[in-house]
Amino acid sequence: MLIDKKRSRLEEVPQVICTPTMDARKASKKRKAVTRDVEEEAGVFSGDELSAENLDGALSDNANDLSESEDDDSEIELIDDFSDEDDEEEEELDSDEIPSDVDEEPKKSAVKEWNPEEPNVRIVKDANGNERYLYDEINPDDNSDYSDVEENANTIGDIPLTFYDQYPHIGYDINGKKIMRPAKGEALDALLDSIEIPKGWTGLTDPATGKPLNLTQEELELLKKVQMNEIPGEGYDQYEPLVEYFTSHQEIMPLSAAPEPKRRFVPSKHEQKRVMKLVKAIRDGRIQPWKAPEEREEVDENLINFDLWADEQERPDHIMHVPAPKLPPPGYEESYHPPPEYIPDSKERKAWEQADPEDREKEYLPNDFGSLRKVPGYENFVQEKFERCLDLYLAPRVRRSKLNIDPESLLPKLPSPEELKPFPTTCATVFRGHKGRVRSLNVDPTGIWLATGGDDGTVRVWEILTGRQLWSAKLSDEDAVNVVRWRPGKDAVVLAAACGDDIFLSVPPIADPEIEKASLEVIDAGWGYAASNPTPHNPEEKKAAPPTWIRPSSTLADVGVCAVIPLRYVPKSISWHRRGDYFVSVCSGASTPASVAISIHTVSKHLTQFPFRRRLKGGGPPQTAHFHPSKPILFVANQRSVRGYDLSRQLLVKILQPGARWISSFDIHPTSSSASGGDNIIIGSYDRRLLWHDLDLSPRPYKTLRYHRKAIRAVKFHPGGRYPLFADASDDGSLQIFHGSVTGDMLSNATIVPLKVLKGHKVTAELGILDIDWHPREAWLVSAGADGTCRLWM
């Protein structure tokens, strides 16, 4: 077979050489084949026979020495295949038509040239019915075989001979000797040479030697024999007698009883060679494990893939896009061989095991394994990965805009108390003298004297700065002085004090004679009026008959009391009208009949009137009442509301619902009605609230201040509006000073700034501070305490 093939190849050679007029198509193909790259041809041409070496060299002038042996396929098939391939290529260039020679397809699969597009594998069923891939036989390209080098071969390698044009030699032989350039004869000699063609002339030049390549006699004879279809070798006897090494007869009995030879059990060298071929092919990349992609796709069709992130794309950087958080890298604890300090002791281990899985600080216990191969499989792996996946796609990731806000900035922009000075900060004077509680106090309009009244039934007048008591009058032995109020105005010094059921009007002997005279006249003017116009007695309203003012007893008259108004019920509040002619008193006792609870007294007429016949609706007995500082409005507070009555029109004009359960006191801002047109009222309540009402805004409080721990007993604006201050006094023994400025324009609300808590009064019998008052000019505050002292704060 091998010989056949060789022959067939040799037969081809004359075709090339001797039939120059070939079919045009074939010729072009051949040309193409010749001009191909060596590597490509290496796969095409075959034959590792030494004898064919020269022939190959004769056929192509630059053919590589190395050629591959062809195993099974015939030369003709090869050529056909080759041409077909060319055809295909050409057709592919021309059109996209399917190659016409479909029937030659199986042959093509046998081509040894590996085609990455095509499978180099056949799939057969093995004995078990499984698929078995059968790879093609691979020519291992055994480069361990070296072709013999000619004795005087040129050793310059693959260098063009033109490099040696300048030299007399053309290279070096294996021994390092120069191979001299063959002498060139004259042109005539050359011509003669050409005319006289020697035997064996080929007209080619041996590239190795540079000499004209001539065939030897033997070669010529061989060629001739080949041409004549004769046997190639000379000494070859075609008809030698057959030597039967192995008989054709089947012996029944074995020739020897020898056991199976060893060679049958040792690995076969031949097989090893084949394996080596495969190994080499794999190394060279000619064999690649190949799987039919179609088969995979068919399998995938039956499965439904839940690839959550299949359609996930790179998202543009957006503020609301939050990438999944990365798991933290494992720490020492998660090591298979953690440092000893990470390994839990038995107690910790026990605690971890006993703890509820949800309560465990970490989900694993650090374990020490001597080496990595001792680490068992992690039993929670799947669960953890599953939970991680759940985390990743179920956990809603929201970019929480973390409020990076300075807490200070959330506070309302209030001016600092330092800027709002002056306001009272320290106790400057303690007025000591009263026995028992001091229930009420009042600074006189000139701001020099302080009047106080207390449980000991005395009214006292003090020098405000030094705390020196200047005057004292004991109004009653049993009853407490509930309230003392100076008459406003500097033209007279009149002090109204409520003690027991009576209101005493007195002129303390502290003023100069002129003013004292004026003061006495203010009070005395009414005697004549009351005498000349006696109050008409109405028999139906006998109970509510207005009281007549009486002269005090001589002892009281000596100390300065000028008039007494017997009210029959205990007045708890007195408030003067700003002109000093009227004052309103409120008897807030629950037993007081509603018709006589509130009374307005006219000093110039010694007249007492009861403007309210019925009780104010909703909120129990009236508590306190004040005249508006500039308008003819009387504000009356009962336990839960404050009502404003227009005195000139005798109408209810305002109802305030502060929401407090029991109002203790209220005060009207002295200047806001003239400055901004609207009234502001502060209300203190026994349920610990201080309420600021802006009458323009709503009947509900504008601000509710709950800073006291106990009931608020008194609230007061700084009079005159010089300082925008107000203060409250509480049973917890503290005073609180606020800045409360009312701006002139209607748009802005009042600014309320807490300024200072003044402490100093002792809480006695759960009562702290009972009354407060401001100095008319200065930011000074006086407070009356249940501890029997009054204090001046400045």
Added chain:
Amino acid sequence: MSDDQGSAAEPVQRQVRVQLTSKQEDIALPESTGPILVPTGLRRYALSTLVNNLLSSEKPIPFEFLINGTFLRTSIDEYLSANGISSETTLEIEYVRALIPPLHIASFQHDDWVSATDVLSATAPAATWASGATFSKGQERILSGSYDGFLRVWNMSSETIATSPAATEGGHTASIKAAKFVSPNQIASASLDRTVRLWKYTEEAGGFSGKIAPQLELYGHKSGIESLAVHAPSNRLLTGSSDHNVGFWSTKKADAPAAPENLLPSNAARNSKRRKLNSSVSTAQRGPLALLSAHTAPVSAAIFDARDSTVGYSASWDHSLRTWDLVTASLVDTRTTAHSLLSLEHLPDHNLLAAGTSARHITMIDPRASATTVAAMTLRGHTNAVVSLARDPHSSHGLISGSHDGTVRLWDLRSTKTDKEGIVGESVYSIPRKSLEEEGKADSKRVGGEGVKVFSVCWDETVGIVSAGEDKRIQINRGEGVLSSAKE
């Protein structure tokens, strides 16, 4: 020597060249002493030791050090860096005797709160004005006016030499708020009964008893009189009253106009028995030369200019300080501060008026029209209203203040520092009331100075610091050398 100590303690300490000088000859260093190289870490004490060593005095004298007119209160290093002075320069350091604490000398017990006090001594203004009378040492008298309406004259042995007559015999009918010696023989007092009274004071030969006889009653104020200033050479009085007026009076019966009828007690509307008794003694009644009205609140203090008796100053609760031309009885200037002013003192050498405020500090006000800032300096330290001020008779930069917080404080105008509120001074000494100490409550702080308020202070060169207060005492403290007297 201390140089060595200093460098041993801190080897890397910088050194500065200082020239130590003193204006007092008895403690001055010899002329030959040139600049000394001292470590900059030295403080007052180390410097004082150094000077004592240089003087080689047997008994070490504590010294205070003045650099550029301010006391050294830190180390030299800190002073240099605070003032940006290079340590290369030679520092001129003046040293003066350190202050001696104003030790308590005596207390005179009264029956009631003592509201006013004054001193008659050879160095007191009343004696110096009375050029004719010679005043012998040891004859010092202390005048006190009390809330019980009596004036008392004390000698230094805490004996009452004389007491003013009771209200029925021509005395004050209400608390005395201010009292001053006009001359060794005359006393002026102002009271809450709206009168200023002039008394003739006579002493018997032995000086163990005397008599205060009413001389003149001055009517004009409509409310209690808070302060009284006297200027004997011109026979003038200046009063400040709660009726918002400043009264300008003459001590001479002949000069003074007639008393306003409506203010006389006989005109009172009320016929109380007490007032009737008033008429048992008849004293001449006169009115004011002028009532200066511009204040809008009680006038707490009115004083004469220390150099020019035709200029008066008044301080009021209306926050203003007013300058009056007393000749024409006209208002010259008004300086408004932020707080009620309760006391006033003139410091002529500094052209400053010290005003005690209700806001617990003393404001130094430059009354000159050219002054741009209202408050030139603030002295802080009191914890209650400052109601009385007196200047140091020994030096031009000393000041004492009496406050309702129950302390008398000494101030040195040189001992100041500058902070964000301007120049702020701190008191050099704070004199507590001896009564507190005797009660064993020296450490306890009285709220609002209750029971120990100081109402009046007076600083006499001979007697010392005299203060009167709510503890019904006059307290005398040593006044000499308490401030480093660098008398030029």
